[in-house]
Amino acid sequence: MKRSMVLATGAVLLLATACTSDVPPGGAAPTAAPGTSAPPAATQFFDQAEHDRQLALRDEAAEGPADQPWVQMLEPEMVDTAQYATQGPHNVCFSNASVDNPWRQVGWTTMQAEVDLHRDEIANFTALDAGASDDKQISDIQQLVGGDCDALIVSPNTTATLTPAVEAACGQLPVIVFDRGVDTDCPVTFIHPVGGYAFGATAAEFLADQVGQGGKVLALRVLPGVDVLENRWAAAERIFAARGVDVVGVEFTENDTATAKSVVSDYLQREGQINGIWMDDGTAAVAALEAFEDAGQPLPAISGEDQQQFLEKWQAEGLTAQAPTYPTFQWRTAVIAALQILRGEQVPSEWILPQPTITSENLDQYLQPGLPPLHYALCGCQQMPDFPARWGA
């Protein structure tokens, strides 16, 4: 009644004023090929050309200093950034998808440490955390673009849905995207390690070697629908099929250690014996191994990640294990790239970082004692100030 009428009157008054739009020029995001609606799940996340490229990239030698993998690059195609060169010190802004898992927390800590290394060049580092909400991240990007930023770093929460906001930002200032991508090549550079296919394939090849034809492998996955994770499984699935490995199950654990342990226990009970555990994300690796211990079974061959507690268990128990990695050092690279762009230095349009694999041979080189159980070893932060205290040791 009265109050709604006041609101309605207000709305009408506002309608009389000028009309503006923030829709990015050229508009829609996800490469609007007609009928892109829900392609069959099996193929949605498989791209043969990209798959083959990543598998080849694994053997490629990276350019750049070998002791600083975070500034190394594979097959770079450099682009000119002279147009973005400005006088420092700069305001660098960052729209973060979330810090809701240990991988992102280690990355975020490392990124802040990297910013601290460049006090002379960075006047302000403004970061907004979207708390894993696409809608909030769109607002965050708009807010940052509307503010006083010289360059914008984005770690997108979801690929397709952040595309319009990133496109709109590209028109205003240089944009650096890392980790997950966006469906547009408007950012000056897109930083990412080799990729999910390479990760999944490396792990699957190792397990296929270990368990042999007919060996039983249980695949533990986090959740469906995350492109990086889907690619890991897509590559692994093909290798297991080609090598005649018996995949006894593919289960989602949502990275909950209790779920992972229960799932593995169930499979042990049902199958009697399991020779290998493949994981698309190593967070719950130790819990999966404990299920074998509690069932009184020998520990299986396992592919995990560079997570501290897994590496410690690996060393203590002499596991048959391998850890393909998705390095957290890419969070450093994003800051370095932003500064290079603001200096007008060339950067690769797609900055592909190496993706080292931890094996029993080089385990000692990566495992540093005293860090928290959920630390990620490939942070590239060992030489940074305040290491290891800043990372929670």
Next chain:
Amino acid sequence: MRTLRDRVGAAAPVFGVLLLLLVAIAVVNPNFLEPASLLAYLKRAAPLAILAVGQYFVIVSGEFDLSVGSLVTVQVVVAARLIDGDESATVPVIVLLIGLGLLVGLVNGLITTRLHVPSFVTTLGMLLVLSGAVFLWTGGAPRGSLSESFREPGRQGIDIPGFGQVPWSALILIAVAAGAAVLMRSAWGHTLVATGDNDRAAALAGVPVERVRTTAFVLSALAATVAAILLGGFAGVSAQVGEGLEFSAITAVVLGGVVLGGGRGSVLAALAGALVLEALFTLLNLLGVSGALESTVQGVIIIAAVAYAARRAGRRRRPPAVPEPSPQPA
């Protein structure tokens, strides 16, 4: 006061469903009937079942406790950080956790009863405060690690010669169940149910309604502490350990035929509700119902079970979705 027939009448379906599910699991996987498998099932169900017992006290008194899931997470994360692998710290830290549990329950209870805030809101606020606090304190990633002795109750058991290992979790669950059953038969149990049934009448009859309800919240928080010790023991440190447990616990209680709004239902039926949920997950897993449809099946079964119970209970008044807040002083 409820009559015996009334109690069994409301509770019977859940025991039937439980039996049915266990038989179904045994048909799919005959190994399930071996004592070791049954005990493993109890071990897995124990944390949720204990949470359900705690939640039962709150629900039967006419309130809600949405904070138990995040309390479990807080307890596990705090334990890991304070123990940090040091065996000698285990007992002091467990004492501290119990103290923290008492405090959270007391705050929930006092805000709900003294400030007359609906418990849905109080405990929702507590959920947000606890998860925010743990996030700030840890920067998100849990630190430290649990000692072996802390993990003992959730992970190990006692070996009985000629039989195998009996998990501590199963024994703790049985002890909690027995304690809760005795408590509900005591005078305090009757006043708790009377409070949930009609708090004004109970207050007029001299029941210290506010104190009874506050105690219920404290018991729920203590149950969450025990569940946290078992879950942390079972699977180690994780920042997600308690996620969604509040809804699972409430679901379990309701599956047990306990009426939201208070005053009706038995504690053992609530516990059986948790066992039903766990059996349902096990069965779906065995049948290979992919993770995807599992939620759908769970949703349908919850609705069906409660609808069935409502049918049996006859045409009673439809209880409100959320109980009225505690009576305001006139």
Next chain:
Amino acid sequence: MTALAERVRWAPRLATGPAAGTWIALGLVVLLAAAIVTARGGDYLTQANLLNMLSRTTALGIVAVGQTIAILAGSLDLSVAYLIGLTSLIAAEVMAGDPAMIVPGVLAVLAASALVGLVNGLVITKLQVNAFIATLGVGLVIKGILESRYEGPAGSVPVLFQRLGYDRIGPIPVAVLLMLAVAGAAALFLHRTRAGHHVYAVGGNVEVARLSGVPTTRTTVLAHVICSLCAGVAGLYLASRLGAGAPYVGTDGGYDLESIAAVVLGGTVLAGGRGGVSGTVAGVLLLAVLDNLFDQLVLDAFFKASCAAP
């Protein structure tokens, strides 16, 4: 000056009853936030910042208005978060990037939401299932559908429809006007229609309402249909914002518990029968202001810390 400030100034006149407290609290929090941010050398009442807060309220505001009606009727709806994900996908898939399909897309969303609301309402009234469990169960059913059918964002929304999420009239985002329109319509429904009065009656006391001839079943079902329709509209808005449908957009946003929190903050009694939409709008704004303030303090704190060190 700005719409927000204007609305704050109206607040005392606008609101009566429990909602007044929320509007006053909102005003105080805005003043407090402005004082804190200004004291720290920031600029609070900038257009960009206010816009950001306003556009942050849109989705939650629309959902919370619907939730208000469900709660007023003595019920509540825990399925909205999943429904938002589902409807964003329906919108994006039906539209599939084709402007001609906008109307069918919107209609499909509204039909699907109404159906979900109908199911919620019927399960509660006909099957006598408590609203908490009924809507939790329906939410789980939708979750299963989302998980089995989708593995991530799907479909695409035409540029024309994206303008809903991105256009502004003067300084005000169109979507905020949409939210206010939904709130206005809900207020009209509650106060000006017989069905609206029935909602209050049923929420106050079902038995008394039934005895005085209120069609209680129909009213509860209607309240749930309206609540779900609001979630559907929020799904449409989010699809226009994201350019695609996303299965997790509702749950990631925490719209289920947050919408209930906003309603309660707005002075509506959780047990039903008392409260209204105006308070809910204030509750949503209050949450947005607090969220925004927290953001500003966190960034501030970080750069203070990193600049203070030598």
